[in-house]
Amino acid sequence: MGTEIIAYRPAIGKIYTDPHTYIKYRLEKVIGTSGFDFVYKASYYTPDYSDNGNLLPSGYVTVKYLRPGQDIVRSLSQEQTPVRNYVNVDAWFIRRFNDGFCTALKYMSEGSIRYMLSTRFHYGLPEDCIAIVLKEALVGLHDIHNSGQVHRTFSAENIFVNFVNSNVEIKLAFEATAYESDLDCPTETNVEIDHGPHVVSTSVPPLSIISEWAAAPEVYNALYDNAAKDQEEDQNCRTFKSDMWLVGIAALELAYGNIRANSRAEFDAMINKIRLSKRLPNKLEYLLEEITAEEAQKFGKMKGIVESFFKDKLKLGKKKRAFSKEFENVVLECLNKKAAKRPTIEKLLQMPFFQNAKDLKWFKRCVLHAKGPMPIADYGY
Template identity: 40%
Template sequence: MSEGSLRYILSARTPNNKKMLEYCIAIVLREALLGLRLIHNTERIHRTFNQGDIFVHIDDNATDSARILIKLAFEALVYDHSENINTEGASSSSPFLDVKGISKWGAAPEVFGKDNDTSTQKSDIWLLGITALELAYGDLPVRNREDLNCIITKLREKKRLPISLEKLLKKKGIIKKTLDSYKRKEQAFAEEFEKMVLICLREDPEKRPTADQLLNNPFFRQRDMKKFEQFLLSGKNPGKRPIDN
């Protein structure tokens, strides 16, 4: 995969340029979901779904409709080269938690903190929701699980995704007032995206969709590969090659 993982692709960008627009998120997560559905159909569990497992390839010799391939890596620890990822210029609000361990500190409630592996296919769907948040905001500004739980709880309460997650954590005591101040005309994200994320982050795993059901979500109807290619090329450093391919 010529461009490496999505985490690699975004790692060298400035903080603001790490954020993916919704149509890009729809494209990469839809393709990753196709892989996740295949895994689930064979009665297996991914367990580590995150942007470091989503790989991108650009075929310069292919036609426009087939230039880009997006694949989900599965049980591919050989790809874990994050110690070599360029973090120069990273935001001061970058998470203090290890991005390599996001599937542990960001695990579904039924999995987090358990001594035994209690992962299910619905736990993978939770991780997809966490990945969607990370792609939308560039980083998850969390220092511990309490911060993550605080963010998710407040997002569920108002069924909205604010412009900044940092503001939610800085104002824990008046979070309701902060969220009430957002009017629909000032929303930061499309309603389809908000709903998709929130159904993935439902507390009860039985109420989360399957990968197959999620593929039919209206959010994933967006498929402008040409624009996605432009996004990839806009931040590409021609002097460097990916190390996690």
């Protein structure tokens, strides 16, 4: 039987008062989830911001319930070191509940990049916008690494966008500030208790745990092949270099809008084919269509067959690339099997793909002001 989990899901309109600052927070709507708990957009009211004695909202924050765990410890430690392009905590203790407490985070109006991909850019972002997103997120990751910490879950879900007063911000969430964004969440719910983990009726691993099933080889092998899944082992096997692998995986998600694989073996076969061809296909599905169960299991012994596949199926020499060589180099550098050969953030940001990146105004024009999904061209590979 599953363990009973009490979900933190207060009603919309609920008002909490910070006992230290007397700032009031009013829950406006659900904008995401964190495990079993809902995450809320909330308006806040400061005591000195009123009109004829009536309090006026001073702005918006994200309210998230934090359960006891290492994410709180690491986030508290992170606050001692300034981090650029980081979704910060505005107030730690708003309201206590059982062993946890509510916290207020910076409100990011557009949600996560993954949310934007799932709702508007189903086939991926334009490449020049991928450069902008990754560059902004890498600045935050750089400072996290400099503080001696490993992100561990870097992905499109942890990169958030805020658009306010015609200005654009792209920030990286880390530990306590991370959550699954969904701005179309229901505003009300009567569900109070969940039993056991959520069950997904599909064989395709969900993107929400992509940092697990698509983790760097050294991490995946340590956690699954050796059945060492405890938290301490998870901490030991994840390093700065395993974060760089996840940067490469995030780049693929931004480029294609999604990453699907029925198993780790199929995922490995897909990544290996990209390495062998040193090219990114127009669609990842073109690779998956050619991966048989036998090939996925024996890929390491079938190099000749794979090379022949690329000569016959993906003759790209005279065809227009789906992606620039500069972007492909970033992906290949990050997805190196050998952790020691993956680049540092400093080295990655010096690559032409990022050196020539446009600014946030371009992202606003091409993404935030786009009227609809922007499918990429099909070159008929």
